Amino acid sequence: MTAEELETIAQEEREACGRKKHHLHVCMAAGCLSSCSDRVKDALEAQVKAAGLEEHCQVKPVGCMGLCAAGPLVSVADQNVMYKEVTPDDAADIVGALKTQQPVQRLHCRMDVPFFARQKKIVLENCGVIDPERIEEYIAAGGYTALHQALTSMNTAEVIAEVSRSGLRGRGGAGYPTGLKWSMVAKAGGATKYVICNADEGDPGAFMDRSVLESDPHRVLEGMAIAAYAVGASRGYIYVRAEYPLAVKRLKIAIRQAEKQGLLGHNIFGTPLSFEIDIRLGAGAYVCGEETALIASIEGERGQPRPRPPFPAESGLWGAPTLINNVETFANIPPIIRQGGQWYAAIGTEKSKGTKTFALAGKVNNTGLIEVPMGITLREIIYDMGGGIPDGKKFKAVQTGGPSGGCIPEQFLDMPVDYDSLVKVGSIMGSGGMIIMDETSSMVDVARYFMEFCMTESCGKCVPCRVGTVQMHDLLTKIIDRKATVRDLALLEELCDMVRNTSLCGLGQNAPNAVLSTLRYFRNEYDELLVEDDAEPALADAGAKENAS
Amino acid sequence: MPSADKRWRIVDATMRRHGYVGNSLIETMHTVQESFGYLDEPALRFVSSSLNLPLSKVYGVATFYHHFMLKPQGEHTCVVCLGTACYIKGAAQLLGSLEKRFGIKAGQTTGDGKLSVMTARCLGSCGLAPAAVLDGTVMGKVGSADLLDRVSKQVGHDR
Numbered sequence: 001m002t003a004e005e006l007e008t009i010a011q012e013e014r015e016a017c018g019r020k021k022h023h024l025h026v027c028m029a030a031g032c033l034s035s036c037s038d039r040v041k042d043a044l045e046a047q048v049k050a051a052g053l054e055e056h057c058q059v060k061p062v063g064c065m066g067l068c069a070a071g072p073l074v075s076v077a078d079q080n081v082m083y084k085e086v087t088p089d090d091a092a093d094i095v096g097a098l099k100t101q102q103p104v105q106r107l108h109c110r111m112d113v114p115f116f117a118r119q120k121k122i123v124l125e126n127c128g129v130i131d132p133e134r135i136e137e138y139i140a141a142g143g144y145t146a147l148h149q150a151l152t153s154m155n156t157a158e159v160i161a162e163v164s165r166s167g168l169r170g171r172g173g174a175g176y177p178t179g180l181k182w183s184m185v186a187k188a189g190g191a192t193k194y195v196i197c198n199a200d201e202g203d204p205g206a207f208m209d210r211s212v213l214e215s216d217p218h219r220v221l222e223g224m225a226i227a228a229y230a231v232g233a234s235r236g237y238i239y240v241r242a243e244y245p246l247a248v249k250r251l252k253i254a255i256r257q258a259e260k261q262g263l264l265g266h267n268i269f270g271t272p273l274s275f276e277i278d279i280r281l282g283a284g285a286y287v288c289g290e291e292t293a294l295i296a297s298i299e300g301e302r303g304q305p306r307p308r309p310p311f312p313a314e315s316g317l318w319g320a321p322t323l324i325n326n327v328e329t330f331a332n333i334p335p336i337i338r339q340g341g342q343w344y345a346a347i348g349t350e351k352s353k354g355t356k357t358f359a360l361a362g363k364v365n366n367t368g369l370i371e372v373p374m375g376i377t378l379r380e381i382i383y384d385m386g387g388g389i390p391d392g393k394k395f396k397a398v399q400t401g402g403p404s405g406g407c408i409p410e411q412f413l414d415m416p417v418d419y420d421s422l423v424k425v426g427s428i429m430g431s432g433g434m435i436i437m438d439e440t441s442s443m444v445d446v447a448r449y450f451m452e453f454c455m456t457e458s459c460g461k462c463v464p465c466r467v468g469t470v471q472m473h474d475l476l477t478k479i480i481d482r483k484a485t486v487r488d489l490a491l492l493e494e495l496c497d498m499v500r501n502t503s504l505c506g507l508g509q510n511a512p513n514a515v516l517s518t519l520r521y522f523r524n525e526y527d528e529l530l531v532e533d534d535a536e537p538a539l540a541d542a543g544a545k546e547n548a549s
Numbered sequence: 550m551p552s553a554d555k556r557w558r559i560v561d562a563t564m565r566r567h568g569y570v571g572n573s574l575i576e577t578m579h580t581v582q583e584s585f586g587y588l589d590e591p592a593l594r595f596v597s598s599s600l601n602l603p604l605s606k607v608y609g610v611a612t613f614y615h616h617f618m619l620k621p622q623g624e625h626t627c628v629v630c631l632g633t634a635c636y637i638k639g640a641a642q643l644l645g646s647l648e649k650r651f652g653i654k655a656g657q658t659t660g661d662g663k664l665s666v667m668t669a670r671c672l673g674s675c676g677l678a679p680a681a682v683l684d685g686t687v688m689g690k691v692g693s694a695d696l697l698d699r700v701s702k703q704v705g706h707d708r
Binding site for chain 1: 571572573574575576578579609610613614615616617631632633634636637638669670671672673674675676677678680686687689
């Protein structure tokens, strides 16, 4: 593959696309597929054929368009019209409306609403636009030019400097500066190095990475290849959940296509870089999102974390220096190389640059996937973009960061969303799940839900997490059953402190977060469930008697 | 190979592709589960001897990961998503109604081997919460009555 060949593929694809007058895009990501968007696509194709429009109209499967709650979604790309909740029976009307240019009113989904208008798409720029199973479309959208640019006109230090300049921080949740991580792996000695993409998106309520993998898999491969060049790796792994069969399928297709085009494999773009990517399936263990546990799992072991240091950057997969980044982090790399770190750094806040994808779910009108610049407020996300709380209910809290995160109450709705502000109020950015709760949700119940999660997912290696989470779960159950006293609550708080400070990995250290944050802002809900402490006076009496005798 | 069953050849092919190295254990078990639906003792023994790993380790890894099943599943499976978004929208009640109707707990199979009720951490279909999967088909925004109705029809209890 040369730059000219890449340009030829892009041009041919654009010309083929330009020959068609109408472009019907049907969302074929998991959300819409589960509402049978595949049947909608078949119906549209049949209607196009029946209307004799095959020459002029293209029906294309694309990735996620974002508004998952209103699926199946269909967009008419040439008329900038989107349709929601489309059924196969609607196909005739949609095809009929192509000529008149008058959108079908009953299905029309306005795109000038804040949900779409307030987004800034960098990671998701191709989602819902290109066919994820065709590399030609990714190339036509400018794909793999960043890889070419990095390999042919930048040295490895320049690539890392560009990533550092962008201010990109790890999108898996911890927010470690990506450029710094890359330079650590690049500096580490050793002939063999690895690049791993963490696609073990385990947080319940988070589906950003899945959408990216299903909608634009080549972007992740390109990001990984640039990383491999920068740090000097020749082999990569994508560790993806077995629960995401569609993402796995599309990744496999993408890898095969990239290998065939010489964009993965030996001497990419005629340079000395050789890089191969393999997929490793997760097997349903949340703790494998932790980097050392993930490495153990790729090695075929039980997914148990080990103490750090040494960090994977020094000693990771099979003892070799290893770079681990999240799906979204890699997806940000090609645009950063193409448009420069400075461009990226101009977006967002001082310490959190760029954009972040969020999966908006729970008690909110517009559930779905969004990408917004860092620093946007929670209120803008929930009320403007999310369309507020359904059924006229009152907002109570928003939960970010999955089981390791916390609940944020109403008084912080005007706070900017960035890594540091979220930590300040007792939550974390996490991978980007955002669950909205209304007045009907009991916060103690929510705390127990997350504790049950951490308890079941604890790998059992260290005692504080293995035993502590069970004890905290039992105490929370006791509170909910109205059998707990003030002393139980005090014990719970003490346990939170112990588990947080003595656990080995992030799962245990963050397990108390749900309890701590709900205690901090909704303590009254705990207090209301407590019963009178009648044991204490009895004990005191017994003590007094003993003393007397 | 444990028997003349052709599916063992698929399992063997996975191990051969990885050169029978120990670190292909999880990949191999994925193939076993895809081929047979679950991992029984002969399968674990076969994998253990082929990859030259202690049986204890194979068993340890198989039981560590939620995805691997050591028992056969029912003819039909209904998976209720217990992800946060689904939980907030009443997934626990959905599961409760299924458990009550069929007299089994999550993770169990009915006595006649017709239905297994399972839970999932998160299907990633949060836009469709609460969601359940019946024999591979996702049902979104599903209510208890609707779910029971469809599961009963599928299982044929109402015939």
